[in-house]
Amino acid sequence: MxxxxxxxxxxxxxxxxxxxxxxxxxxxxxxxxxxxxxxxxxxxxxxxxxxxxxxxxxxxxxxxxxxxxxxxxxxxxxxxxxxxxxxxxxxxxxxxxxxxxxxxxxxxxxxxxxxxxxxxxxCRYSNLVEPTVEFIQDHEIVFIDCVRVGGIPGTEWWKKRALSGGQIVEQTIHQFDIIRYVFGEPDTVFTMGTKGYVTDVDGYDTEDLTTTVVRFQNGALAAISTGCYASAGASADSKVTFGARDSRADLYILDKLRVFEEKQAAVEDSSLVVKGDGAMNGKGTTDTVYRQEGDSxxxxxxxxxxxxxxxxxxxxxxPYEDAVRSLAFTLACNESLDTGLPVKVNLD
Ligand SMILES: NC(=O)c1ccc[n+]([C@@H]2O[C@H](COP(=O)([O-])OP(=O)(O)OC[C@H]3O[C@@H](n4cnc5c(N)ncnc54)[C@H](O)[C@@H]3O)[C@@H](O)[C@H]2O)c1
Structure with a gap:
């Protein structure tokens, strides 16, 4: 054996x-x-x-x-x-x-x-990957809205950015990676962070929250927010939304995928509602849910x-060489965080 x-x-x-x-x-x-x-x-x-x-x-x-x-x-x-x-x-x-x-x-x-x-x-081995890719192939994605917010893990090394890489590199790399896998490669990132909300954890020096704007090679944009300020699960709804002009898919990694698509023209009976604005959850929209199966x-x-x-x-x-590209994506965010400038992602 x-x-x-x-x-x-x-x-x-x-x-x-x-x-x-x-x-x-x-x-x-x-x-x-x-x-x-x-x-x-x-x-x-x-x-x-x-x-x-x-x-x-x-x-x-x-x-x-x-x-x-x-x-x-x-x-x-x-x-x-x-x-x-x-x-x-x-x-x-x-x-x-x-x-x-x-x-x-x-x-x-x-x-x-x-x-x-x-x-x-x-997460790449989830049964949710296939319907997500199918949705992306069938719809031109304009905007990806990704949120991962949680608390601070117990391991000592996690609290120091020099040891862990910080939350983007250590945790939210899963989200950066799955976006690369199902959608495409990034071109440029611009990250801002903030601190000072978490005051009760000794030895902690990473950002409480960062938001990264990503421009992808195909022109789409993403906003990826990652925070470890949460003291309870109600703080944020962690998911990745792939938004097209007429539909969207909400991916709750390793949990479920919800696809919203219009069945008919958006509701136009109110002069206060711009067509398509807020109508996604309303009348005339189909909502298909796929559940995580098995152990990825x-x-x-x-x-x-x-x-x-x-x-x-x-x-x-x-494989390792692909994991290096997800590392490059997240390290570019750290560089942007430190320099205050947009950074081109080095995928070579
Ligand atoms: N894929 C995932 O979803 C996932 C989830 C959690 C953690 N991780 C990753 O796994 C890694 C470890 O995380 P963890 O939570 O298990 O940390 P941990 O601190 O619980 O475990 C790491 C272990 O490695 C040991 N160690 C450190 N240096 C060593 C060395 N040179 N030789 C042998 N042992 C050594 C430590 O003593 C410790 O027992 C991190 O990179 C983390 O990002 C991945």
Whole structure:
């Protein structure tokens, strides 16, 4: 049986381990974390394998056939270089790095080694992707309105932008990535942020809220707002709206897709209502709802494992080189935030 190892036995590592426990055709062979108890707790939960604090020692001892790298954003670099040097196919969590130079160097070495890779953009494996793409193909999208607002995660590193990349890079990258996947590539971003609303979290230095205006290569615009100021779920309705002239689709990632389309001409019986303005939810509009089915995270992991077992990476929806482009999209926002200027996204 092929052997699988994990580096980084924290929150997302456990999420992946829970998936692996449902698979019978791979051996859970090695677990590495700089905190030994965490690695050993994973070995115990797996009922197999051994805990390590040094990934090179683990590689020497276990000789894994594939590895899941589930470390915090600031910790990327040496682990990937060593993994590539040993030609071990790897799945790496997003964001794949905090610097584009580093991500490009890793990408280059992956290409030279011809290695199978994947990254943690599990939203790409949702059954909602297909109807969203269909809607976008059938309607010319003018405007994308995206909101992701939540609270501040518990991990210490998250609170420091130098360690996490900030909320755009660390979290809302999922939204930036899915927009790229279903819609198209960005050209330019312009981001503004604000602070001072969250005053009760020690050591926190990221923005409470940012709003990014995106111009896409095809001319459409987006407004992408991301906030961690919320203390309750009622603070905002997190979703991605794809708006055409006569219809719209609201994508609630990994939850549901609602498509609103006109059945007949918009209501024109009031001189106070401009045609089409506010009529989208009104009379004459169809409202089709698609629900999330299955576990996209499980499918994402399984797809990588199957790719390694078969040697065929064609079903992987987010290989490393593509994840680098989503990183570039979000890092451009950080640059704009810092400079106060629009920034062209470097997708090369
Ligand atoms: N795909 C998703 O939806 C999703 C969800 C949550 C987190 N993530 C990503 O996963 C990554 C980790 O997040 P998390 O919430 O699991 O963090 P975490 O802090 O809970 O876990 C990270 C673990 O890595 C260990 N670690 C740090 N440096 C290491 C090193 N050099 N060698 C070995 N172990 C090391 C830490 O001790 C910790 O146990 C982040 O990049 C985050 O963005 C992705």
């Amino acid at each position: 092929k052997k699988l190892a994990i580096i980084g036995c924290g929150g997302i590592g456990r999420y992946h381990l829970d998936h692996f426990l449902q698979f019978r055709d791979i051996e859970l062979a090695g677990f590495c974390d700089i905190i030994l108890e965490r690695a050993e707790a994973f070995a115990k939960a797996a009922g197999s394998g051994q805990g390590f604090t040094d990934y090179k020692e683990m590689y020497d001892a276990v000789q894994p056939d594939m590895v899941f790298i589930c470390i915090p954003p600031y910790a990327h670099g040496d682990i990937e270089f060593e993994t590539i040097r040993r030609r071990i196919p790897f799945f790496v969590e997003k964001p794949v790095a905090l610097s584009l130079d580093l991500a490009h160097e890793i990408r280059q070495r992956i290409q030279e080694a011809g290695l199978i890779t994947a990254s943690g953009f599990q 995270g499980l499918l994402c992991d399984r797809t990588f494992i199957d790719a390694v077992l078969s040697g065929d990476p064609s079903k992987i929806r987010s």
